[in-house]
Amino acid sequence: HQQYIGKVKQAVFHTHKTGRKRVVASTEQNIIATLDLRSGEIFWRHVLGPNDVVDGIDIALGKYVITLSSGGSILRAWNLPDGQMVWESSLHGPKHSKSLLLTTNLIIEKDNALIVFSNGRLNAVSCIDGEVLWKKDFEEESLEVQQVIQPPGSDFIYVVGFAASSQFQMYKINAKNGELLKHESTAFSGRSQQTPVSNLLEDSPGLAVIIHSSVTGIFAIKTDAATIFIRVIGEGKLEVVEKTNHETVVSDALSISEGQQAFALVQHAGSNIHLTVKPAHDWDSNLLKESIKMDQQRGFVHKVFINNYIRTDRSHGFRALIVMEDHSLLLLQQGAIVWSREDGLASIIDVTTSELPVEKAGVSVAKVELNLFEWLKGHVLKLKGTLMLATPEDIAAIQYMRLKSSEKSKMTRDHNGFRKLLIALTRAGKLFALHTGDGRIVWSHLLQSLHKSESCRQPIGLNLHQWQVPHHHALDENPSVLVVGRCGPSSDALGVLSLVDSYTGKEFSSLRLVHSVAQVIPLPYTDSTEQRLHLLIDADKHAHLYPKTHEAIDIFQSEFSNVYWYSVDDDNGIIKGYALKTKCSGNVADEFCFDSRELWSIVLPSESEKIITTATRKLNEAVHTQAKLIADQDVMYKYISSNLLFVATVAPKASGEIGSVTPEESWLVVYLIDTVTGRVLHRMTHHGSQGPVQAVLSENWVVYHYFNLRAHRYEMSVIEIYDQSRADNKDVWKLVVGNHNLTSPVSSYSRAEVITKSQSYFFTHSLKAIAVTLTVKGITSKQLLIGTIGDQVLALDKRFLDPRRSVNPTQAEREEGIIPLTDSLPIIPQV
């Protein structure tokens, strides 16, 4: 079980007292967490809601963590040691604005207070119980408060900020009751000597961006080529202090002693990073300069936070917490990396599995005999352990050895196929391979193709597909995965492809495509090296075949007329089916590009229906029994077609949050559509129901979960679809002597008569995800894996969702194992 926090936005250190040293961090995933500075382990973390973005975080009174979230509306205080929320108060303001959280040592009537500027209003909030002590609105429109300064030992505070008309405003406010004492404003008429910044930039083209930093007197401008540090001297005169050619990141200012401030710079140079800490007033001296070797797979440094400590010889030592491009978090101290956390795994986009290598016989025996000494030492340790003579380090060593050699964590396949490699693509563009035995990271690779560069400004990873799964012919080759991404946020952006070897993690091929990627369709054909053919559909509905080899073209041409795909347009409510036509028309003679023609389209009435969910079968699922034996020695044949599409639509008004409409105004309509012919096989309406809908389609059934507004409860429904055209074959004589169509393959070309059965049940939990288990030999009954909103996983037997359940089952039905019908699905842990 592993917990991650995500890309850190802000971090505050807590290292004053003796005892555990902690750092409190808030991340882009709306998580607040406390980490142990010694080991990087999480003490506690809280996942705030999806709309609760954390704006500011700070530590007050040495024991409360204060967070400001949701655009400055919610202020919470958490107990530092255990994460218990102490108080919560909501701040309202007249208008929307940037929020600022400041903890000063303000004491108002013996109560420590925080100053919060949110939504255009300045609030003073008590630290103990969250009560708002006073509020102050400013008459100035769109005031952006930059700083609140309290001169030590005085009763008032200065609030400085900018107003819309680029006027500099300064307010002096009585700290005890929020009364305005003085108000000054100066307009920016221009500085006396304007040194144009462009003079300083000289020959560095590109966009110049000012790096935000709280260091007084120095600011930095970043261009594509270099980073320039500029100091303000005197009356608006600027002076270039240093120009660095590498990627540089600057931290905020840290006050190390009375009046002195320091800040940190991190620069990349090859495979090292240089950490420099300088005092704020003196650029040329260095308080600390270290160079640390850094793994190239982490990318560039994105953020750095520093903290100081007093060494035994009374000098200042510094430690730095850095956030890298792959969202990982590292702590640097005394020239070495103390710990690192792979928090890129907090934002996984897509996962696929890959088989481990086949176990080669004879390896394990040889390995043991080679290290005779190790083996002897291991046995001595285990002996000591049983005799209770082992020290704690020995016990740790024994545990480590046991874990390493246990069956679960071996790097080869096991008999039942449970040990696999999980390959995960994260939002940071990094690919991780996790071992299913113990969850350790086997390899990780920062994809070059998804790296930010001039040609690809905003790379976004899309999905992962299995590219090469060697079975019979090519057992020596390693399986590989295909990573599909695009270079920009819109769906017209050009795509990028990467092929990564699943055993070693090396990216052996990467392509920048000349077309966009709207859909990726893996075809059921593989070439002689077991590479699966894929069709990439672009925004103009042209299909491109990959891999671009002649062999692939030959295989594809023979199956040309059997390729169909569909597209779902959520906004307009149109589902279309396509087939391939001829080679692409156009200037470029590209034999791997094909035009498509539209075969069918289903237009859903947009006044009454809006598509919210679709689901299809997983491609590698195998159906074990075609026929389903029911009571009375009767047989029903399942309609198994891999071209089924399940679509759920709701009334347009009801597509918001649950409870936002009345039951009369909302309905849920579900369709089962055959994607080759566009035939609607089944349509059902649930009145008074609403989304969000989670659905899973497998074999011949579909299970979906939605919200019933009338009863105000969640519901799960199942639809099973059976093939009537084969139902005449129940007579044994006909099977033996006559002609029957049981062995004819299921084809979408033939119009089969289908009947469906469906049923609905109440269900307690709200869901985040739903999936179905796979079985290799068809012996184990299928279970539905349900991920609830409380982050728990429930395995529900499919037999509970059998549409043939009835209240009083007959004797024959009871023999078959049909569970009597109840109105809600029970959650029995033992079953």
Added chain:
Amino acid sequence: MAGLGTKGFVLPGKTSNVKVILNGGQIVTYLRPDGYFSFQNIPAGTHLIEVAAIGYFFSPVRVDVSARNPGKVQAALTENRRGLSELVLEPLRDEQYYEIREPFSIMSVVKSPMGLMVGFMLVVVFLMPKLVENMDPEEMRRAQEEMRNQGVPSLASLLPGGGRN
């Protein structure tokens, strides 16, 4: 729509990891140390509150916020449609994540294969001599002679009155 707050109270053991979720994830809030929670600015209508606490099962609660009287809230459990006069949420039951180990019982020992074998042996040890007791001393001597001659006692010779050669 006028916004109003909703305050409530939850009673599990450890309160620091309990989340209260409104409307299937729209808003998530946490509990204070005394068990109180609150949602601010909820528009009028019907809403669903769920509590996520590891180890306990809470029934989702249907909350009707009235538009006319701000601050008036009605709540009902969805599982058993019981109305709540004040918004106090208690767990309906504890969640069982593990299979309960069956408590020790003598019957399970007897019914197990080891117990059956031991039971059968005991029966044989006590009942078999009873069968042999009814034989005359003569027959016993004859049986013993036979055994010495043949080495394997046949069932026929053991039966009283049978197996004379």
